[in-house]
Amino acid sequence: MPPDxxxxxxxxxxxxxxxxxxxxxxxxVVRPVEIDADDLVQEALVRALSVHSLxxxxxxxxxxxxxxxxxxxxxxxxxxxxxxxLQRAAxxxxxxxxxxxxxxxxLRRLSPPDRAVIFLSVVEGLAYDEIGAVxxxxxxxxxxxxxxxxxxxxxxxxxxxxxxxx
Amino acid sequence: xxDLRDRLEVLAEEGTPRGATRVLADARTVTQTRxxxxxxxxxxxxxxxxxxxxxxxxxxxxxASIAIIRDAxxxxxxxxxxxxxxxxxxxxxxxxxxRAHLGRDVPxxxxxxxxxxxxxxxxxxxxxxxxxxxxxxxxxxVVMIGDWTKVxxxxxxxAGQAPRAEVWIAPSTTAPSGPAVKVxxxxxxxxxxxxxxxxxxxxxxEIPQLGITxxxxxxxxDTIIATLAPSARTVALIYATRQxxxxxxxxxDGVRLSLPRSWxxxxxxxxxxxxxxxxxxxxxxxxxxxxxxxxSCPPPLYFTAATQQRDGVxxxxxxxxxxxxxxxxxxxxxxxxxxxxxxxGGAANVFDVYxxxxxxxxxxxxxxxxxxxxxxxGGIIASLExxx
Numbered sequence: 001m002p003p004d005x006x007x008x009x010x011x012x013x014x015x016x017x018x019x020x021x022x023x024x025x026x027x028x029v030v031r032p033v034e035i036d037a038d039d040l041v042q043e044a045l046v047r048a049l050s051v052h053s054l055x056x057x058x059x060x061x062x063x064x065x066x067x068x069x070x071x072x073x074x075x076x077x078x079x080x081x082x083x084x085x086l087q088r089a090a091x092x093x094x095x096x097x098x099x100x101x102x103x104x105x106x107l108r109r110l111s112p113p114d115r116a117v118i119f120l121s122v123v124e125g126l127a128y129d130e131i132g133a134v135x136x137x138x139x140x141x142x143x144x145x146x147x148x149x150x151x152x153x154x155x156x157x158x159x160x161x162x163x164x165x166x
Numbered sequence: 167x168x169d170l171r172d173r174l175e176v177l178a179e180e181g182t183p184r185g186a187t188r189v190l191a192d193a194r195t196v197t198q199t200r201x202x203x204x205x206x207x208x209x210x211x212x213x214x215x216x217x218x219x220x221x222x223x224x225x226x227x228x229x230a231s232i233a234i235i236r237d238a239x240x241x242x243x244x245x246x247x248x249x250x251x252x253x254x255x256x257x258x259x260x261x262x263x264x265r266a267h268l269g270r271d272v273p274x275x276x277x278x279x280x281x282x283x284x285x286x287x288x289x290x291x292x293x294x295x296x297x298x299x300x301x302x303x304x305x306x307x308v309v310m311i312g313d314w315t316k317v318x319x320x321x322x323x324x325a326g327q328a329p330r331a332e333v334w335i336a337p338s339t340t341a342p343s344g345p346a347v348k349v350x351x352x353x354x355x356x357x358x359x360x361x362x363x364x365x366x367x368x369x370x371x372e373i374p375q376l377g378i379t380x381x382x383x384x385x386x387x388d389t390i391i392a393t394l395a396p397s398a399r400t401v402a403l404i405y406a407t408r409q410x411x412x413x414x415x416x417x418x419d420g421v422r423l424s425l426p427r428s429w430x431x432x433x434x435x436x437x438x439x440x441x442x443x444x445x446x447x448x449x450x451x452x453x454x455x456x457x458x459x460x461x462s463c464p465p466p467l468y469f470t471a472a473t474q475q476r477d478g479v480x481x482x483x484x485x486x487x488x489x490x491x492x493x494x495x496x497x498x499x500x501x502x503x504x505x506x507x508x509x510x511g512g513a514a515n516v517f518d519v520y521x522x523x524x525x526x527x528x529x530x531x532x533x534x535x536x537x538x539x540x541x542x543x544g545g546i547i548a549s550l551e552x553x554x
Binding site for chain 2: 013014016017020021024025026028029033034035036038039041042045046049050055084106107108115118119122123130150
């Protein structure tokens with residue numbers, strides 16, 4: 001009979017292997033473009049493991065998703081401050097780099113919670129009360145957030161189509 | 167809605183997953199390190215604890231002040247215990263590494279300097295030295311690539327005119343020991359003891375993922391380290407094996423290729439001095455005829471960082487016949503064409519590329535400038551076809 005610690009490690013390995021693919025996809029959606037998706041999963045995992053082993057959480061997947069959304073929001077704020085500071089401090093000349101527009105740019109402009117709510121609703125088909133549980137808000141707040149984000153996305157996509165149209 | 171769903175799916179599948187086992191193992195390492203640090207703090211005797219608390223509060227104040235001042239010109243340091251493997255995934259690039267390659271977050275005006283697999287950004291008036299022939303007179307800084315002892319032996323530097331800041335990039339010679347002290351864009355940096363650093367007064371890092379030692383003796387050292395990125399060579403080799411982008415298709419001298427639409431095609435009678443690509447303004451496809459004159463040029467004093475990375479392709483109008491010497495770094499076969507890519511010794515910013523129809527001994531020789539954005543050179547190579 002292995003000691004308790006070893007049993008936890010073993011069950012955590014199995015548990016995490018099961019939930020990792022979905023967590024990694026979620027992280028790739030909510031992360032700022034500068035942060036690696038696996039780094040975001042890892043950071044959330046560190047926060048979780050400093051509290052309990054994964055097996056002790058009621059729903060470790062939901063806990064890790066909530067943490068990832070919050071961490072992604074923090075990273076986005078920090079990177080935004082840094083970017084603005086660099087622009088202020090920079091000299092007048094700029095490096096000439098060819099811009100490669102991407103059809104994912106509209107999505108990336110949304111905040112991490114907005115991206116999370118759209119992903120969970122459109123791709124994973126979760127109900128708004130389940131989405132609210134992930135984001136730490138009510139079902140009504142999740143619905144409102146999704147509605148606003150979709151409205152903004154629609155406007156951006158129409159603008160984009162107008163630009164490339166005849 | 168299906169369009170939105172498709173885009174979300176693409177976003178969700180970006181990058182190459184590191185794998186559950188690795189992520190969990192790294193998270194446990196970080197958790198354990200943090201727990202150990204906490205235990206160490208708890209073991210302090212009561213009388214020293216107040217001193218520690220005072221010192222901690224003072225340090226927080228100092229760090230906050232420094233952070234506010236440095237926020238304008240520098241980047242914040244990352245958690246030293248954080249572990250990342252972004253660069254160790256074969257040929258994959260993370261979005262962060264591509265952003266870093268493009269210099270999205272570097273101070274405006276800074277320019278890239280590539281050395282092997284690595285790219286750093288520096289001010290545009292810095293010199294780049296790759297051999298003892300590059301004399302570094304009256305430059306504010308210099309990036310030295312390769313063997314420092316050769317580069318430093320320039321005989322003509324007058325006293326007081328040597329560069330005030332130095333960055334040295336050399337092939338790695340030692341295995342790292344101890345934990346990584348920084349992770350920048352997925353690359354783990356290990357500190358080298360001062361005795362092993364080649365530049366006096368510098369801070370030196372070993373970066374095994376890139377196979378280099380990076381030493382810095384400059385006031386902007388932290389800012390330069392934060393620009394660490396994959397070089398155009400690395401990015402071009404990845405994109406050379408992907409689908410060719412839509413561009414301006416040109417067939418000339420036995421080769422068909424796709425160029426960005428803004429490029430021009432020239433056939434000069436004589437070549438300007440100092441290196442390829444020749445144009446410093448519009449990138450071009452240069453047709454090199456066998457009777458083009460090569461002028462006699464005096465040796466250059468130095469090359470500046472601003473002119474190191476340029477786009478451009480040259481093609482020899484007379485096809486070479488025969489066996490190629492040395493080993494290519496990459497061979498691509500598509501349809502009836504074989505493309506062989508060779509490193510050019512001493513220059514990090516061009517590839518020699520030989521294109522031939524399958525089973526043919528006639529090779530069309532091109533030189534491809536790797537430029538600011540390695541995807542451009544990679545896309546051109548991916549589009550190459552031999553037409554005869």
